[in-house]
Amino acid sequence: MPRPWKHPDLPPGPLSELNRALHELHHRAGWPSSREIRRALDAKGVPMSHTKVHDTLTKPVLPTKGAVEMITEVLAEKVRGADINTEIDRLLGLWQAAALDNSSPSPAPVPPDESAALPDDPERPPDEARTPTDDPPTAKQGGQRELPRQDNLIERMRREKAENGDTDAMVELGSSLQTWGGAAGAAEAESWYRRAAESGHTQAMLNLAVLLEEEQEERGSAALWYRRAEAESWYRRAAENGHTQAMVGLGALLEQRDEDDEAAVWYRRAAEKGDAGAMLSFASLLKQRGDDEHAEAWYRRAAEEGDADAMNTLAALLEEREETEEAAVWRHRAEEASRSVLSRLVDRWFRGKS
Known part of the structure; x- marks a missing residue:
């Protein structure tokens, strides 16, 4: 079922902005699975593995330029009204800003079977420089990566706080274990x-729900049906406690089951809290119901919040009615919004170097 992917722990900066933009585009596209994205890439002659697709959005390192470009193209094609070239330019601009930032972690080496997917990627290491042991083991293989020394100290401090009942530390420790600890780490996470969730921590509820869903999807066992039900219950608890992202996730889950009435309730609650993605999802649901007037109002509200995708969608609706003058205004504003993001990042980078 469609759902948001986990966000990596990243400090504020260009890499965090790039990752946020990728997740937002993934959301606009309806949260397609990594395998669905991989199939779309295969159709384009780009045989990227679903693992690399997932890692591009969820690992705390700078992804390769080629991966960002191709995944952006696939996602943008799924967003109604999106200008694909504009989205690619916007995301590549964010990638460039992150690449110029020395604090951004470097990408992991590209496995041999994926190297052909990105022939023009300057970050791809020469094939002869690679060995089968170059790649860190994945969580599915039960592999465990070593934390940097400073992060080991931070994790020990988190663990001490967590063991003393600090729920924020429990969530931070769980996130670290899930990222670095392989299968054993995910189990402890x-x-x-x-x-933390049972103590009322809403972010923990969402993290637990996502982790449970990932487990049942990877195992694919009918015996794990109850894990899916439990995941939904945690989404619901987090949403009922006011967690906006959980509201959107629950709405997507309900919409997938054709429970559109309740999905609309959660989308609207998140939209009224200012989530532009929820505004788009709610508007899309309204349009499917034939309520074009209210759908356009929510598209417009998201556009007025500065969301470039909403601007392009609104422009497409206006173009359908041949209101080309206003449509052109929104197209222009969408381009300006995309450029302004890049401008802010580049300016921030230069200020940091001065």
């Missing part, structure tokens, strides 16, 4: 998320 679940226990920490659960402890």
Whole structure:
């Protein structure tokens, strides 16, 4: 079922902005699975693995330029009214800003079977420089990566706080374990998320729900049906406690089951809290119902919040009615919004170097 992917722990900066933009575009596209994106890439002659697709959005490192470009193209094609070239230019601009930032972690080496997917990628290492042991083991393989020394110290401090009942530390520790600890780390992360969630921590509820869903999807076992039900219950608890992202996730889950009435309730609640993605999802649901007037109002509200995708969608609606003058205004504003993001990042980078 469609759902948001986990966000990596990243400090504020160009890489965080790039990752946020990728996740937002993934949201606008309806949260397609990594395998669905991989199939779309295969159709374009780009045989990228679903693991690399997932890692591009979820790993705390700078992804390769080629991966960002191709994944952006696939996602933008799924967003109604999106200008594909504009989206690619916007995301590549963000990638360039992150690449110029020395604090952005470098990408992991590209596995041999994926190197052909990105022939023009300057970050791809020469094939002869690689060995089968170059790649860190994945969580599915039960692999465990070593934390940098400073992060080891931070994790020990988090663990001490978590063991003393600090729910924020429980969530932070769980996120670190899930990212770095392989299969064993994910299992321990679940226990920490659960402890914090049962104490009322809404982010822990969302993290636990996502982790449970990932587990049942990867195993694909009918015996894990109850894990899916439990995941939904945690989404619901987090949403009922006011967590906007959980509201959107629950809305998507309900919409997938054709429970559109309740999905609309959660989308609207998140939209009224200012989530532009929820505004778009709610508007899309309204349009499917034939309520074009209210759908356009929500598209317009998201556009007025500065969302470039909403601006392009609104422009497309106006063009359908041949209101080309206003449509052109929104197209122009969408381009300006995309450029302003890049301008702010570049300006921030230069200020940091001065």
